[in-house]
Amino acid sequence: MIDIIHRVGIKAPVAKVYEALATVEGVAGWWTRETTGVSRPGGNIGVRFLRPNGEQMGGMTMDVVALDPNKAVRWRVSAGPEEWVGTDVTFDLSQAGEYTIVLFGHKNWREAVEFTAHCSMKWATFMLSLKELVETGRGRPSPQDIKVDDWN
Amino acid sequence: MIDIIHRVGIKAPVAKVYEALATVEGVAGWWTRETTGVSRPGGNIGVRFLRPNGEQMGGMTMDVVALDPNKAVRWRVSAGPEEWVGTDVTFDLSQAGEYTIVLFGHKNWREAVEFTAHCSMKWATFMLSLKELVETGRGRPSPQDIKVDDWN
Numbered sequence: 001m002i003d004i005i006h007r008v009g010i011k012a013p014v015a016k017v018y019e020a021l022a023t024v025e026g027v028a029g030w031w032t033r034e035t036t037g038v039s040r041p042g043g044n045i046g047v048r049f050l051r052p053n054g055e056q057m058g059g060m061t062m063d064v065v066a067l068d069p070n071k072a073v074r075w076r077v078s079a080g081p082e083e084w085v086g087t088d089v090t091f092d093l094s095q096a097g098e099y100t101i102v103l104f105g106h107k108n109w110r111e112a113v114e115f116t117a118h119c120s121m122k123w124a125t126f127m128l129s130l131k132e133l134v135e136t137g138r139g140r141p142s143p144q145d146i147k148v149d150d151w152n
Numbered sequence: 153m154i155d156i157i158h159r160v161g162i163k164a165p166v167a168k169v170y171e172a173l174a175t176v177e178g179v180a181g182w183w184t185r186e187t188t189g190v191s192r193p194g195g196n197i198g199v200r201f202l203r204p205n206g207e208q209m210g211g212m213t214m215d216v217v218a219l220d221p222n223k224a225v226r227w228r229v230s231a232g233p234e235e236w237v238g239t240d241v242t243f244d245l246s247q248a249g250e251y252t253i254v255l256f257g258h259k260n261w262r263e264a265v266e267f268t269a270h271c272s273m274k275w276a277t278f279m280l281s282l283k284e285l286v287e288t289g290r291g292r293p294s295p296q297d298i299k300v301d302d303w304n
Binding site: 006008101104148150 | 155156157158159160161248249251253256270272273276277279283298300301302303
């Protein structure tokens with residue numbers, strides 16, 4: 001199985017970082033403004049990505065598998081791009097001095113394809129967006145996200 | 153073996169992107185200003201990363217394994233952090249409309265450790281730096297690089 005993993009350090013208390021990951025409002029502040037649903041174990045959240053003209057580019061449903069306060073958030077993808085369905089998205093939190101460390105994983109891809117490499121870049125930009133959101137109050141969720149290539 | 157892979161699209165002719173990857177001057181414009189050596193097959197390039205006070209944070213030697221004009225650049229790490237030695241750094245170029253696509257790989261890590269996740273984030277920021285350098289003439293090489301966590 002293929003995993004995307006990223007490490008980011010955020011100068012903020014762990015509770016603030018956890019809130020940005022464990023609530024629909026939080027996720028809407030760094031991933032995509034079009035985030036809906038119920039963030040609790042057994043619930044799911046839906047994310048949609050729009051083009052500047054409002055047309056939908058893509059979307060996914062993430063089943064909320066675990067919410068462990070100030071420690072971990074885990075989702076399983078139940079709908080979306082074929083390569084994503086059945087994969088796991090995980091955020092593990094710890095503290096290092098004045099930083100909250102987020103170990104991000106998008107795990108259990110069936111193979112490493114060009115789309116995996118694209119998603120690895122996009123996740124990195126969204127982790128920078130999460131860091132900005134928590135540190136400054138303003139992230140870069142879609143459609144204000146950083147564009148990395150011809151796909152998005 | 154564990155691979156970091158990223159995909160970036162740069163609005164520029166492939167020859168300009170290749171030059172930024174295949175020459176010491178090019179690499180100094182997006183990765184680290186402290187780049188030296190000879191970029192030709194059989195040669196090697198050295199990169200160093202400095203703290204704001206000028207103190208050295210780290211460095212590596214990359215043996216130049218292949219320079220395939222407008223197609224690929226491949227390095228093998230011969231000195232540096234223990235986890236890096238023996239790994240391969242690869243850039244494969246192709247064209248998609250007005251974009252040059254860079255498929256980046258840092259391949260053959262022995263295991264996926266927290267440092268791998270850190271390096272995945274840092275490589276993503278350096279790929280954004282490469283894109284900025286080629287598209288605008290100004291990248292963000294170290295020590296002007298984007299900081300991602302408490303390690304760098």
